[in-house]
Amino acid sequence: MKNHSISIITSFLGLWLTSFLQEENQIIVGIILILTFGIVHGANDIAIINKINTDNKTLNSSKMIFNYVLTVIISAILFFYIPLITLILFITASGYHFGEQHWSSMISNETSKIKSAFQLTYGLFVLLLLFYFNSTEVIIIVESITSHKLNSNVIEYAFYVLLVLLALNWIYLYANDKIFKSNAIAELLYLIVLSILFKVSSLIWGFAIYFIVWHSVPSLVDQIKFLYGGFTMKKLLRYIKTALLYWIISLVSLAIFYSLFHSTKLFEALLFSFLAAVTFPHTIVILNMFKIKKAE
Numbered sequence: 001m002k003n004h005s006i007s008i009i010t011s012f013l014g015l016w017l018t019s020f021l022q023e024e025n026q027i028i029v030g031i032i033l034i035l036t037f038g039i040v041h042g043a044n045d046i047a048i049i050n051k052i053n054t055d056n057k058t059l060n061s062s063k064m065i066f067n068y069v070l071t072v073i074i075s076a077i078l079f080f081y082i083p084l085i086t087l088i089l090f091i092t093a094s095g096y097h098f099g100e101q102h103w104s105s106m107i108s109n110e111t112s113k114i115k116s117a118f119q120l121t122y123g124l125f126v127l128l129l130l131f132y133f134n135s136t137e138v139i140i141i142v143e144s145i146t147s148h149k150l151n152s153n154v155i156e157y158a159f160y161v162l163l164v165l166l167a168l169n170w171i172y173l174y175a176n177d178k179i180f181k182s183n184a185i186a187e188l189l190y191l192i193v194l195s196i197l198f199k200v201s202s203l204i205w206g207f208a209i210y211f212i213v214w215h216s217v218p219s220l221v222d223q224i225k226f227l228y229g230g231f232t233m234k235k236l237l238r239y240i241k242t243a244l245l246y247w248i249i250s251l252v253s254l255a256i257f258y259s260l261f262h263s264t265k266l267f268e269a270l271l272f273s274f275l276a277a278v279t280f281p282h283t284i285v286i287l288n289m290f291k292i293k294k295a296e
């Protein structure tokens with residue numbers, strides 16, 4: 001069973017800070033959190049690929065690194081030429097990725113198809129929850145990325161559809177999966193905490209708290225355990241040291257994109273486009289990491 005108590009405490013801290021920080025400051029602190037913890041949590045993907053490669057000789061390491069960079073470039077190109085379709089793919093991949101990180105050890109592997117469907121539905125629901133409570137800001141950013149003005153009804157209907165799908169999946173797993181059942185009530189309460197957070201905070205602040213506290217930090221801990229066989233302060237420092245170079249390359253690339261496009265796009269739009277480009281290969285790496293963990 002996963003312990004989400006730190007995430008809960010930090011979320012309340014984030015909620016409390018909402019009443020002190022003005023909206024502009026929430027955005028600045030939120031962006032700093034995304035650029036630090038958020039980006040770092042993906043910057044060790046090559047180390048994970050290497051670890052998978054050592055454990056599973058069928059994968060070719062240099063080919064994987066090449067594929068990683070290629071996927072980032074292709075995603076960026078697709079985002080430029082077919083932004084709306086790529087955005088939908090990005091949201092879907094993100095939903096699965098968030099759901100997988102959150103639930104991987106809390107649903108038994110016997111129900112593997114339902115498990116995947118549930119993880120996707122859960123992650124998408126959390127995103128839609130955020131969009132539903134901050135639809136005005138979402139519409140502005142989506143328009144800046146895709147040049148399409150989204151109708152707020154689309155967000156509302158998508159939210160209700162996801163709510164129904166999640167409820168059906170939840171009921172099925174509650175009735176059929178003992179591991180799920182033992183966490184289900186606490187997880188419902190966590191969703192209520194997230195709803196309050198998303199309702200009272202700005203879009204970027206709400207996203208940053210979720211992305212860092214509920215996704216990046218737990219993922220970082222899982223990655224450290226996978227890479228070094230446990231979590232200690234020393235192992236955390238080792239993780240940061242290996243991630244440093246990729247983190248710096250990422251920030252420099254983002255700064256270059258910003259200097260090229262900042263007159264036509266919002267910084268938030270560029271940040272999300274950047275996250276989209278690195279999300280696709282990162283999601284595949286983490287998917288493979290969880291596959292190996294499951295087999296152990």
Ligand SMILES: CC1=C(/C=C/C(C)=C/C=C/C(C)=C/C=C/C=C(C)/C=C/C=C(C)/C=C/C2=C(C)CCCC2(C)C)C(C)(C)CCC1
Nearest residue numbers: 038039042043045091094141246249250272275278279282
């Ligand atoms: C290794 C490597 C590298 C690096 C990498 C990295 C650093 C990664 C990272 C990764 C990451 C860092 C990931 C992330 C993820 C994220 C996500 C998954 C997100 C999601 C989100 C979303 C989905 C959103 C949405 C929205 C909002 C919220 C609002 C507005 C609207 C929209 C819709 C946009 C490089 C490239 C340098 C090179 C090669 C190698």
